[in-house]
Amino acid sequence: MVMSRRGALIPALALLIGVRLAAEQRPRFETGxxxxxxxxxxxxxxxxxxxxxxxxxxxxxxxxxxxxxxxxLESRALQLAIAVDTSASATGDLKTAIRRGLTDAVxxxxxxxxxxxxxxxxxxxxxxxxxDLDLATGPDGAHTALIDGLAALMLSPPQxxxxxxxxxxxxxxxxxxxxxRSQLLTLAxxxxxxxxxxxxxxxxxxxxxxxxxxxxxxxILPAITGRTGGRFARVAPxxxxxxxxxxxxxxxxxxxxxxxxxxGVRSAGWHELRVRLTRPGRFxxxxxxxxxxxxx
Amino acid sequence: MSxxxxxxxxxxHFAIYVLGQFDRAAAGVRADVRRAGAAxxxxxxxxxxxxxxxxxxxxxxxxxxxxxxxxxxxxxxxxLERACERLRRAEASExxxxxxxxxxxxxxxxxxxxxxxxxxxTADWPGGRLGVGAGDVGRFGLVPHLSHVRARFxxxxxFEFSWGLALExxxxxxxxxxxxxxxxxxxxxxxxxxxxxxxxxxxxxxDVNHQAMFxxxxxxxxxxxxxxxxxxxVRQASPDLRDLALLHLxxxxxxxxxxxxxxxxxxxxxxxxxxxxxxxxxxxxxxxxARVDRPTEAIVSAAxxxxxxxxxxxxxxxxxxxxxxxxxxxxxxxxxxxxxxSPEDSVDPWWSYFRGHHAEWRPRLQVVRAGW
Numbered sequence: 001m002v003m004s005r006r007g008a009l010i011p012a013l014a015l016l017i018g019v020r021l022a023a024e025q026r027p028r029f030e031t032g033x034x035x036x037x038x039x040x041x042x043x044x045x046x047x048x049x050x051x052x053x054x055x056x057x058x059x060x061x062x063x064x065x066x067x068x069x070x071x072x073l074e075s076r077a078l079q080l081a082i083a084v085d086t087s088a089s090a091t092g093d094l095k096t097a098i099r100r101g102l103t104d105a106v107x108x109x110x111x112x113x114x115x116x117x118x119x120x121x122x123x124x125x126x127x128x129x130x131x132d133l134d135l136a137t138g139p140d141g142a143h144t145a146l147i148d149g150l151a152a153l154m155l156s157p158p159q160x161x162x163x164x165x166x167x168x169x170x171x172x173x174x175x176x177x178x179x180x181r182s183q184l185l186t187l188a189x190x191x192x193x194x195x196x197x198x199x200x201x202x203x204x205x206x207x208x209x210x211x212x213x214x215x216x217x218x219x220i221l222p223a224i225t226g227r228t229g230g231r232f233a234r235v236a237p238x239x240x241x242x243x244x245x246x247x248x249x250x251x252x253x254x255x256x257x258x259x260x261x262x263x264g265v266r267s268a269g270w271h272e273l274r275v276r277l278t279r280p281g282r283f284x285x286x287x288x289x290x291x292x293x294x295x296x
Numbered sequence: 297m298s299x300x301x302x303x304x305x306x307x308x309h310f311a312i313y314v315l316g317q318f319d320r321a322a323a324g325v326r327a328d329v330r331r332a333g334a335a336x337x338x339x340x341x342x343x344x345x346x347x348x349x350x351x352x353x354x355x356x357x358x359x360x361x362x363x364x365x366x367x368x369x370x371x372x373x374x375x376l377e378r379a380c381e382r383l384r385r386a387e388a389s390e391x392x393x394x395x396x397x398x399x400x401x402x403x404x405x406x407x408x409x410x411x412x413x414x415x416x417x418t419a420d421w422p423g424g425r426l427g428v429g430a431g432d433v434g435r436f437g438l439v440p441h442l443s444h445v446r447a448r449f450x451x452x453x454x455f456e457f458s459w460g461l462a463l464e465x466x467x468x469x470x471x472x473x474x475x476x477x478x479x480x481x482x483x484x485x486x487x488x489x490x491x492x493x494x495x496x497x498x499x500x501x502x503d504v505n506h507q508a509m510f511x512x513x514x515x516x517x518x519x520x521x522x523x524x525x526x527x528x529x530v531r532q533a534s535p536d537l538r539d540l541a542l543l544h545l546x547x548x549x550x551x552x553x554x555x556x557x558x559x560x561x562x563x564x565x566x567x568x569x570x571x572x573x574x575x576x577x578x579x580x581x582x583x584x585x586a587r588v589d590r591p592t593e594a595i596v597s598a599a600x601x602x603x604x605x606x607x608x609x610x611x612x613x614x615x616x617x618x619x620x621x622x623x624x625x626x627x628x629x630x631x632x633x634x635x636x637x638s639p640e641d642s643v644d645p646w647w648s649y650f651r652g653h654h655a656e657w658r659p660r661l662q663v664v665r666a667g668w
Contacts, residue, residue, distance in 0.1 A: 123609040
C-alpha cells in the first residue's frame with residue numbers, strides 16, 4: 001500500500017517487516033527483556049529510501065503507538081535458503097519453471113551471501129547442488145508436506161550477521177503435512193526469517209478453480225509470508241521469475257531496524273504491527289504484519 | 297528355506313510387458329504419450345479377455361493392471377473392473393477372494409495426489425455423486441470395486457477395512473482441500489465450519505465448482521459414520537487388523553470432532569506390538585491435543601512418537617513446532633536439524649497411512665498366480 005498523504009497508516013496486509021529481539025530473539029515481556037526490533041524497508045518510486053531517521057517513523061503495536069528507541073539503516077548480506085518442490089505433482093512445465101526459478105534465485109545471490117538448497121516432497125531435505133534435485137527420488141517423493149516444510153524452514157535459526165531469507169518455489173499443493181495451518185501461523189509470527197513463497201499456477205492444482213478455491217485451500221501462503229515479513233507471489237509457469245525474486249530479496253539487503261519497548265499492550269499472543277512515516281510523500285513501506293509473543 | 301517353484305506368470309507371454317519396459321526407460325517422455333499407450337493396452341485387453349477362460353483371464357488382467365498403475369491409475373482401475381465383472385458372473389470362491397485381495401491392494405496404492413486428480417472429485421460413487429478424496433483418480437476404482445466385493449464376501453474384515461479406509465481418506469481430503477483438517481474453521485467468507493454437538497457442519501458451498509468438489513455436507517458426515525462402522529467391525533472381528541482398525545477409527549473420530557473419543561482409541565494402542573502403529577497413534581494424538589489446546593500433553597505425545605521412530609521426519613517436525621510454540625526455540629531448532637539429518641532412506645509410516653495394504657500387492661498377486 002502506498003502512502004499518499006502525511007500520516008496515513010499502512011494497512012497491515014501491506015506491511016513487510018522483520019521482528020527481532022535485541023537480546024534473545026524473542027519477546028520476553030515478563031522478565032523485563034522487552035526490546036523488540038522490527039526490520040522495515042522503505043522505497044519511493046521503486047528506489048530505496050536511505051535518509052530516514054527515527055523521527056520519520058511511527059510504530060503501532062496492537063494499535064498502541066510505541067516510543068521508538070532508535071531507527072538505524074543496516075546493510076547485511078543474506079543467508080538465502082531456497083526450497084523447491086520435487087514431489088510427484090511437480091511435473092512438466094511446472095517442474096521446468098521451478099528449476100528455472102531456482103537457478104534465478106541462486107543467480108541473485110551476492111558476494112557475502114550464504115546459499116542453502118532444499119528439496120521438498122514428503123520431507124524437506126538439504127541438498128548440496130542444483131543437480132542433486134534429480135536424485136531426490138527416495139521413498140518420500142510421492143507427497144508434498146508443504147506446511148511441514150515451511151515450518152522447518154521457519155524454525156531453522158538465522159546465522160547472524162546475515163539476514164535469513166527463505167524462498168519456496170511450489171505449486172501450492174500440500175498432501176500430507178502433520179502440522180496444522182493454525183500451528184504454522186503461530187510459528188510464522190515467531191519466525192526470525194523472511195519467508196517468501198512463489199506459487200506457480202499451471203492451471204491445475206489448488207488454483208485450478210480460481211480465486212474461491214484459493215481462499216479455501218491456499219490462503220495460508222500469503223497469510224504466513226506476511227507474518228514473517230516476506231512476500232507471496234502467484235505466477236504462471238512461463239512468467240519471468242527473476243524480477244519477482246529480485247523484488248523479494250533486494251529490499252532485505254538494506255533495512256531500517258526500529259527498536260522499541262512495548263508499552264500498554266498485553267504480553268503474550270499475536271501483536272499486530274503497523275508502521276507509518278511522518279515524512280510527506282508517496283512511500284511504500286514493507287514490514288511484517290505482526291509478531292507472536294510467548295510467555296516465559 | 298526352499299521354496300516351491302514359482303508357476304510361470306502369464307505376463308511374459310504378452311506384449312503388455314513391453315509397456316513396463318517402456319515406462320522404465322521413458323523418463324522424460326510426454327505423459328500423454330504414455331497414457332495413450334496405456335489406453336491402447338486397455339482396449340486390447342478388453343477386446344481379448346472375454347475369450348479367455350475365467351481364471352487365467354482374470355489373473356492376466358491383474359498382472360496388466362499392476363503395470364498400468366505406473367502409467368495411468370484410471371485406466372488400470374478400469375481394466376480391473378472389467379475382470380471383476382466377469383468374476384461376478386461366476387460362483388464366489390476363495391480364489392476369487394484372493395484375486396480381490398490383490399486387486400484392492402493395488403487400488404489402495406496410487407499416491408494421494410496426481411496432476412489430473414482434481415478432476416476426480418466429481419466421480420460417481422455408489423449412492424450418488426460423492427467425489428474422490430484428494431483428487432486421487434487412482435481411487436476411482438476402489439470404492440465401486442469394494443461395493444461389489446463386499447456384496448460377495450460380506451463382513452470380510454480386510455474388505456471392510458479397505459472400505460473404511462477409502463471413506464476416511466475421502467473425508468480427510470475433503471477437509472484438507474479446504475485447509476481445515478481438525479481446525480474447525482477456514483479463512484474464507486463462503487464457508488462456515490463449526491463444532492456443533494460433536495458434528496462438523498459446513499455451510500453449503502454456493503459456488504458451483506465448490507459444490508462439485510466438496511459435495512454435500514450430509515454425504516461427508518455419512519462417509520465418516522460408515523467409515524467408523526467399518527473400522528469398528530474390523531477391530532472386533534479380526535485380531536490381526538484390530539490395532540490398525542483402531543488407529544483409523546481414532547482418526548475418523550477426530551475428523552468428526554470427537555476428540556476425546558479419538559484420544560481414547562489411540563490410548564489403547566500404547567501397548568500395540570506394532571511400532572509403526574504406536575508411532576502413528578502418538579503422532580496423530582499430538583495433533584489432536586494441539587487442536588484442543590492441551591499443548592503440554594501434545595508435546596508429550598509427539599515426544600512419544602519420536603521415541604518410537606527417532607528418525608521419522610513427521611514426528612520430529614511436529615515436536616519442533618509444539619516446542620517452538622511453547623517458547624523453546626533452541627530445542628525446536630535442534631529437532632528440525634535432526635529431521636533434516638535423518639537418513640535418506642528413512643521411512644515415515646505417516647507417508648503410507650492411507651495406502652492400506654498396498655505394500656502387500658506382490659505376495660497377494662503370487663497367491664493368485666499359484667491358484668489359477
